Amino acid sequence: MEIAAIATVLVVIALSWGVREEVAADDEKYDVVIANGRVMDPESGLDAVRNVGISGGKIRAISANPLAGKTTMDARGLVVAPGFIDLHEHGQEPRNYQFQAHDGVTTSLELERGTADVRGWYAQREGKSLINFGVSIGHIPVRMKVMHDPSTFLPTGDAAHREATAEELAEISADMEKGFREGALAEGMGVNYTAAATHWEIVEMFKIAARYHASVHVHLRYGGLKEPTTGLAALEEVLAAAATTGAPLHVVHITSMGLKYTPELISMVEGAQRHGLDVTTECYPYTAGSTALESAIFDPGWQENMGITYKDVQWAETGERLTAETFEKYRKKGGIAIIHSIPEEAARAAVANPMVMIASDGMPITGSKVHPRGQGTFSRVLGHYVREEKALDLMTALRKMTLMPAQRLEKRAPAFKDKGRIRVGADADITVFDPERVIDKATYADPLEYSQGIQFVFVHGVAVLKDGKLAEGVFPGRAARAPISE
Numbered sequence: 001m002e003i004a005a006i007a008t009v010l011v012v013i014a015l016s017w018g019v020r021e022e023v024a025a026d027d028e029k030y031d032v033v034i035a036n037g038r039v040m041d042p043e044s045g046l047d048a049v050r051n052v053g054i055s056g057g058k059i060r061a062i063s064a065n066p067l068a069g070k071t072t073m074d075a076r077g078l079v080v081a082p083g084f085i086d087l088h089e090h091g092q093e094p095r096n097y098q099f100q101a102h103d104g105v106t107t108s109l110e111l112e113r114g115t116a117d118v119r120g121w122y123a124q125r126e127g128k129s130l131i132n133f134g135v136s137i138g139h140i141p142v143r144m145k146v147m148h149d150p151s152t153f154l155p156t157g158d159a160a161h162r163e164a165t166a167e168e169l170a171e172i173s174a175d176m177e178k179g180f181r182e183g184a185l186a187e188g189m190g191v192n193y194t195a196a197a198t199h200w201e202i203v204e205m206f207k208i209a210a211r212y213h214a215s216v217h218v219h220l221r222y223g224g225l226k227e228p229t230t231g232l233a234a235l236e237e238v239l240a241a242a243a244t245t246g247a248p249l250h251v252v253h254i255t256s257m258g259l260k261y262t263p264e265l266i267s268m269v270e271g272a273q274r275h276g277l278d279v280t281t282e283c284y285p286y287t288a289g290s291t292a293l294e295s296a297i298f299d300p301g302w303q304e305n306m307g308i309t310y311k312d313v314q315w316a317e318t319g320e321r322l323t324a325e326t327f328e329k330y331r332k333k334g335g336i337a338i339i340h341s342i343p344e345e346a347a348r349a350a351v352a353n354p355m356v357m358i359a360s361d362g363m364p365i366t367g368s369k370v371h372p373r374g375q376g377t378f379s380r381v382l383g384h385y386v387r388e389e390k391a392l393d394l395m396t397a398l399r400k401m402t403l404m405p406a407q408r409l410e411k412r413a414p415a416f417k418d419k420g421r422i423r424v425g426a427d428a429d430i431t432v433f434d435p436e437r438v439i440d441k442a443t444y445a446d447p448l449e450y451s452q453g454i455q456f457v458f459v460h461g462v463a464v465l466k467d468g469k470l471a472e473g474v475f476p477g478r479a480a481r482a483p484i485s486e
């Protein structure tokens, strides 16, 4: 009722540069007003000082004139941007959400590994989450479940090392379908981790995704430098699967798949787009990857596949670089390794490319050490690559972390049409930061440090970060989910 009343008093003003703004014409009081900030919206191109009025969790006004609010936040000197949407974050616990809020993230999505139980995954977080959350139906965990893999996060048994029987493949397919009916946002796939899955099994999975208009978020089969196990050959596999099934393809962390050939892989994604395929990609702004040391990625041949050796692998818990002996010891024990394999030029080429989205690939926090990317990705792009290195401009960077990820998902989940934008009627998921100060503080040595310079973060109009500090006792995060069809 109240919402409709507000809508009737909106006056549309067409500005000289063609940006449409809607302004409240009377003395309506908004729940929250973000005053005097530099509003940047990658969809309309608006980049000007404006006041933003929020009511009922939605953006209700964007105005050059002052707006009255029950609460007003002064954003003078700060950038007011759509909240960042992270397509790739494995850390989906309350502690991760706190780090992500400090990094400007308002929607955190686990789309690569995903889950085997979409309904249960959402139920666990409903009403208890600081920021919005969402998940894919994951080929990795489904295969682990069907093939009784003994591991919990990434496969170490049959799901990694054995071909599926016809019966198992039918069961995997049925579970994937069920996940989509339960509202999975996408299909997750990590062929490198399920190395014994046949090329045909991959095609079968793409066929299912195509039926649900879901993008397939793939960690490629290889990330190596040496034929025939190169990232390029692995990209060919999924490009062919996308082309022949019609499923949209999203290649995750293209830098750790391409390594020094990252520009070539990016050019193939661009070429596929130019020729009409729905293919996108993402990167994180670091020169190291991270995964479980016990996973199939470190099966024999890993040195050649990744173009690295023991000393390039760091045991996260202690920070030590590995030797042949410690590699064997820790692989048996199991745990997180940090892999220093990505050349800086590759990281920079991907971060600077307007077509490559930003996504953290943040890891679950199990001890005191973890890859810093889950805590610092977005601030690192804004502070290091935009401000310090001038590798790309601010609006382009914001587009890569807001509008583009929203557009990636909106075919499958129309709710994303109201995210990633500062637009009247859009969800009030908003990140307000100081462009002169924003920077990541998490490092490989001290990974559990909040980013700096993110001042206010709103999730559905509720401040989860105020003056750079977490708000207590608020859980405005909602399920980011595709329509449920059962």
Ligand SMILES: [Zn+2]
Residues within 6 Å of the ligand: 112, 190, 219, 252, 253
């Ligand atoms: Zn991955």
